[in-house]
Amino acid sequence: MAVADEGDSLQLDSTTFLKRLATFHQQRGTALEAAPRVNNKPIDLQKLYQVVLDQGGYDEVSRARLAWRKVGQSFGLGSSNHAAAYAFALKTVYYRNLAAFEIKDRYNKEPPPKEILEHVTARGGDLLTRTVENYSLPSIEDAEPSGDDEVTTPNGGDRMDLDDPGSGPGRSTRGLRQAPPQRVLFQPDLSSSRQTRTATGHGQSPQPTTAPSVTYNGPSLPHSLSSYEPRPPFPLTLRGVTTPANNSTRFYQQVHQQHAGLKRKAKNVTEPGSGFEGPNIYVRTLQALKSGIPGEISYALHHLVKISHERGDKFRFEAFPGLAEALIEYILTITSEYYAIDWRVTYMEDVTSDNVLDAINGTPKLAEKMQSAKRIDFVDELWDSESVIHFENVMQAGLATRNLLHMEENAQYLVRETCLARDMLTIILNLPHDLRLTELRHYMWDIAECLVPYWVMPNPPRSDPLYELLLREIRESPDRGAIVTCIRTLCRISMNLTVVNNISGVPPEIITRVVNWCLLQDEELVGAALDFLYQYTANPINVALLLYKQKSQDCPLSPLLSRMASLLRHGESETQTKVILQNAVPEIPAETIPNVPADLLEKLLQMDEPERSNVWLKCVFEEHKDSEITQIALWHAYQARFLQHSNPAAPNPTGLLPAAEFIKNVSIIFETATAQVVNGVQNKFIIKGIRPRRHPTDPGHHIYLRCMWRAPGQSTPCNEYLPNADALKHHLWQAHCGLQYKEGSTTQYSTEETNIRNPKIDCHWNGNCHRISQGVPKLEPTIYNLARHIPIHIVNEAKDNRNAKVQKTGQSPTASHDHFVPNTLGPRGAHDPRYVVDVKGLPVSRSEIDPEGKEAVWQYMTYYNTPVDEKGEPCGLSNTAALVLRNIARHVVKASSILKDGDLLGQAGLNNEDLVNWISDESNAELEADSGAAWMEKLFAGEVKEGLSWVMTYNRSLAPVVADVLALIRKGMEA
Numbered sequence: 001m002a003v004a005d006e007g008d009s010l011q012l013d014s015t016t017f018l019k020r021l022a023t024f025h026q027q028r029g030t031a032l033e034a035a036p037r038v039n040n041k042p043i044d045l046q047k048l049y050q051v052v053l054d055q056g057g058y059d060e061v062s063r064a065r066l067a068w069r070k071v072g073q074s075f076g077l078g079s080s081n082h083a084a085a086y087a088f089a090l091k092t093v094y095y096r097n098l099a100a101f102e103i104k105d106r107y108n109k110e111p112p113p114k115e116i117l118e119h120v121t122a123r124g125g126d127l128l129t130r131t132v133e134n135y136s137l138p139s140i141e142d143a144e145p146s147g148d149d150e151v152t153t154p155n156g157g158d159r160m161d162l163d164d165p166g167s168g169p170g171r172s173t174r175g176l177r178q179a180p181p182q183r184v185l186f187q188p189d190l191s192s193s194r195q196t197r198t199a200t201g202h203g204q205s206p207q208p209t210t211a212p213s214v215t216y217n218g219p220s221l222p223h224s225l226s227s228y229e230p231r232p233p234f235p236l237t238l239r240g241v242t243t244p245a246n247n248s249t250r251f252y253q254q255v256h257q258q259h260a261g262l263k264r265k266a267k268n269v270t271e272p273g274s275g276f277e278g279p280n281i282y283v284r285t286l287q288a289l290k291s292g293i294p295g296e297i298s299y300a301l302h303h304l305v306k307i308s309h310e311r312g313d314k315f316r317f318e319a320f321p322g323l324a325e326a327l328i329e330y331i332l333t334i335t336s337e338y339y340a341i342d343w344r345v346t347y348m349e350d351v352t353s354d355n356v357l358d359a360i361n362g363t364p365k366l367a368e369k370m371q372s373a374k375r376i377d378f379v380d381e382l383w384d385s386e387s388v389i390h391f392e393n394v395m396q397a398g399l400a401t402r403n404l405l406h407m408e409e410n411a412q413y414l415v416r417e418t419c420l421a422r423d424m425l426t427i428i429l430n431l432p433h434d435l436r437l438t439e440l441r442h443y444m445w446d447i448a449e450c451l452v453p454y455w456v457m458p459n460p461p462r463s464d465p466l467y468e469l470l471l472r473e474i475r476e477s478p479d480r481g482a483i484v485t486c487i488r489t490l491c492r493i494s495m496n497l498t499v500v501n502n503i504s505g506v507p508p509e510i511i512t513r514v515v516n517w518c519l520l521q522d523e524e525l526v527g528a529a530l531d532f533l534y535q536y537t538a539n540p541i542n543v544a545l546l547l548y549k550q551k552s553q554d555c556p557l558s559p560l561l562s563r564m565a566s567l568l569r570h571g572e573s574e575t576q577t578k579v580i581l582q583n584a585v586p587e588i589p590a591e592t593i594p595n596v597p598a599d600l601l602e603k604l605l606q607m608d609e610p611e612r613s614n615v616w617l618k619c620v621f622e623e624h625k626d627s628e629i630t631q632i633a634l635w636h637a638y639q640a641r642f643l644q645h646s647n648p649a650a651p652n653p654t655g656l657l658p659a660a661e662f663i664k665n666v667s668i669i670f671e672t673a674t675a676q677v678v679n680g681v682q683n684k685f686i687i688k689g690i691r692p693r694r695h696p697t698d699p700g701h702h703i704y705l706r707c708m709w710r711a712p713g714q715s716t717p718c719n720e721y722l723p724n725a726d727a728l729k730h731h732l733w734q735a736h737c738g739l740q741y742k743e744g745s746t747t748q749y750s751t752e753e754t755n756i757r758n759p760k761i762d763c764h765w766n767g768n769c770h771r772i773s774q775g776v777p778k779l780e781p782t783i784y785n786l787a788r789h790i791p792i793h794i795v796n797e798a799k800d801n802r803n804a805k806v807q808k809t810g811q812s813p814t815a816s817h818d819h820f821v822p823n824t825l826g827p828r829g830a831h832d833p834r835y836v837v838d839v840k841g842l843p844v845s846r847s848e849i850d851p852e853g854k855e856a857v858w859q860y861m862t863y864y865n866t867p868v869d870e871k872g873e874p875c876g877l878s879n880t881a882a883l884v885l886r887n888i889a890r891h892v893v894k895a896s897s898i899l900k901d902g903d904l905l906g907q908a909g910l911n912n913e914d915l916v917n918w919i920s921d922e923s924n925a926e927l928e929a930d931s932g933a934a935w936m937e938k939l940f941a942g943e944v945k946e947g948l949s950w951v952m953t954y955n956r957s958l959a960p961v962v963a964d965v966l967a968l969i970r971k972g973m974e975a
Contacts, residue, residue: 009105010050017046024101028111030118036093039077039086047074048090049098057106058099062091062125088122095122103127109277115257281307282314289326297330298389301396308403315404317413324413325359327401328420331428332357334394334440337387338431339373345420362419367465370430391436398443405450415454421447422455426465429473438479445473445485452489453496461493462505475510480525487514487528491535503535504542508549511536515560518567523877530567530880533560537887544895546888547935561888561939565947567881568958572864582857589627590692593637594620597696597704597721605645609657613638614669619696623672627691631675634666634687635659666690696721705794709736710767717766725794732790736764737783761786765793865957874957882961885948889968892939893932936972945969 025032061067068087077086100111288300317324461467517529672689704721722728733739761781763769779785866878
């Protein structure tokens with residue numbers, strides 16, 4: 001059974017759906033209940049329609065067991081004790097409002113008449129097969145229950161089904177639970193069946209006869225019988241009879257059905273001519289188009305345009321033979337409005353008449369026939385109604401053909417089976433330039449764009465009339481839309497075939513126009529122009545023509561290359577990438593609390609508590625969330641530092657804070673410090689969040705320099721802390737180099753023994769320097785050379801401490817200056833900040849042993865990438881510009897050899913008129929051709945090469961393609 005598409009109705013919004021449903025009921029003559037309610041709940045008709053269709057439609061839901069109850073669950077009707085009644089009420093809503101609409105909308109069939117659908121009960125199903133002949137009208141009693149039935153409890157014979165009665169063949173249904181019948185004990189009637197005259201008196205009971213009575217009061221009588229009392233009689237329930245007096249509506253409908261010929265007939269009897277669905281809409285439109293009747297043609301074209309736009313995949317030319325040919329033949333009838341030509345299509349090989357089109361092999365010299373045809377003189381404003389209708393129908397035929405050819409199967413079929421499409425394009429595009437034909441011309445160019453991927457052009461292609469029409473439109477048309485479509489069509493020739501598309505014979509003015517279009521800010525037009533240049537420069541002969549015109553200074557080849565180089569950056573976006581140069585080195589924590597330098601200790605002793613302890617803590621400790629120190633160790637360090645400097649004569653002899661107050665101040669000074677207790681075998685009291693510094697600081701956070709001199713035989717360095725580099729230098733000279741300080745002297749140190757050679761003199765900084773004895777080159781072991789070498793370590797130590805100071809103060813741990821790559825000039829030689837690559841955090845000089853640790857060093861690179869597709873391949877205008885440059889660089893050497901051979905114009909495929917345009921004067925033809933290397937140097941020097949180099953460096957998307965271009969340029973210069 002053919003099923004129509006129900007997606008259109010389900011995709012509409014609710015208001016549009018209800019309008020469409022109301023229109024259907026109005027045409028059918030039935031009433032629509034737009035807002036039905038079941039169990040006081042509103043029912044959305046569109047949702048109900050979708051739910052039922054998802055389960056197969058009305059008939060399928062009616063056949064399935066308890067299916068309507070499941071439908072009711074979608075509307076919250078399935079959880080009560082009256083679910084069966086609600087399900088049947090929901091079914092009735094669908095039956096009255098949507099059943100007939102479903103048959104028309106989904107199956108595209110005419111629903112049964114309303115007299116056997118909406119006017120009868122919703123019992124049963126099988127609406128698709130219901131006809132007047134096979135449907136039996138329900139009886140009057142079944143259709144119209146009496147009032148007693150509606151208000152009283154049904155008896156055992158009248159049952160109410162759970163979902164709907166008779167919803168499926170052979171289905172067993174259950175009725176509502178009834179009260180059980182009363183158990184009445186048997187009691188014999190002992191009175192006589194005859195009555196006396198007195199028995200008929202008013203209000204008197206019958207008298208017993210003289211027969212002996214039977215007594216049941218004996219001891220053997222059961223108690224249930226002795227205590228039994230009969231129940232009062234129930235009132236008799238009567239069923240009303242339906243008559244014209246009490247139900248005139250029912251009898252009026254029955255009489256109306258009889259007059260309309262809808263009498264009850266025998267089932268399964270089909271009258272002659274009935275029971276056939278007829279052709280569907282697709283066959284109907286095809287036959288109407290072929291009929292030649294104006295009304296039928298208008299009907300067919302109207303539906304073809306609608307179907308081709310909404311469901312174009314339904315119309316496949318291969319499934320409907322003759323449809324494509326009929327559309328093309330009707331489009332060709334527009335010629336009769338302008339020329340005295342009535343085209344006739346033939347499928348025979350012999351074509352003798354001028355108005356006959358060869359549908360098999362194509363019509364030769366068709367463009368010449370159009371030029372020699374006789375024009376019809378007419379006034380535009382005086383077209384009659386038939387001509388206007390004919391013109392509108394041709395427009396619809398062109399639009400339908402264009403829509404249908406967007407499906408590849410239809411385009412392949414039309415190219416494979418007939419040549420009518422090629423002849424149609426040649427005829428329509430050669431019609432006079434009438435404004436009313438503008439839309440039809442656009443349809444023809446769209447049709448050509450769909451067909452040319454499967455066409456093979458002759459050699460030379462200028463002999464093909466369609467190719468000539470494309471070049472003429474690009475050269476002369478002022479219509480931007482037509483130009484873009486024609487350029488795309490020219491580039492798509494033989495695209496889906498193994499044959500290579502050879503664009504040749506292009507006049508120079510077209511090349512000039514295309515190059516100028518590349519300068520516009522119109523992405524669609526520039527994209528089409530770049531596609532054309534890519535196809536055009538793929539032929540070495542075309543590149544030779546460009547070189548020829550470049551030498552005669554009549555073709556903008558150099559501006560073209562400059563524009564291609566600038567388009568390499570079209571659509572770029574800035575991205576930053578960081579690359580690690582040096583991995584981070586973890587810091588080695590200090591194991592002991594550093595000593596306080598003498599000058600710092602002197603300052604601390606001049607302070608009072610608790611300021612002194614607070615400053616001391618800040619100078620020798622630092623915050624670190626993962627470190628800890630025991631409270632007892634911290635207290636002992638505090639006592640060891642300041643207890644020896646206490647004053648016994650003072651009110652507080654020790655001069656120290658109490659332990660509890662000191663520990664409390666630690667948590668106040670450092671934000672990360674907290675006093676904690678670690679439970680164990682023996683509880684441990686710690687301060688969490690601080691650790692000793694590796695180098696003490698002064699109150700201004702200046703880090704002291706440490707002397708790392710370790711003489712032979714010593715296990716630890718000197719570890720003397722000095723406030724600055726000068727103090728460290730003097731300490732090294734005096735304590736470790738043996739220089740004698742001279743007070744009041746201009747030289748400050750004695751120089752008498754500085755030049756005396758002593759083999760034991762060497763540098764013992766950190767215990768492993770040995771610059772005097774093991775350096776390259778070696779130095780004389782004198783005090784003078786040692787004193788000159790020592791400041792190197794002082795500078796490195798100062799740098800390490802300066803970097804450590806930056807880390808402790810929360811600033812960036814990297815170098816304070818930025819470093820740039822040497823080449824920071826743009827393509828035009830000016831400083832361009834976009835060419836700058838920032839290198840943050842270059843490594844600083846450090847000693848071989850680095851207990852302070854190192855931060856990771858990163859190099860931040862800024863790239864300007866152009867768009868890529870979903871596969872990561874470059875795309876867009878920038879990629880096409882790079883491909884044009886690659887074609888030119890690849891063929892310059894070969895093109896220069898073609899110029900030297902002198903047979904350029906013979907191989908170019910140009911006609912005589914174009915040859916005159918290419919050769920501006922006789923001197924140009926005698927121009928001496930340069931070598932390929934010389935051409936490379938002229939074309940790709942300066943801005944072009946700088947732009948390529950910049951893209952190669954900073955554009956990761958185009959780097960592979962630009963690398964090929966640069967390689968071809970280098971190869972061409974070496975040729």
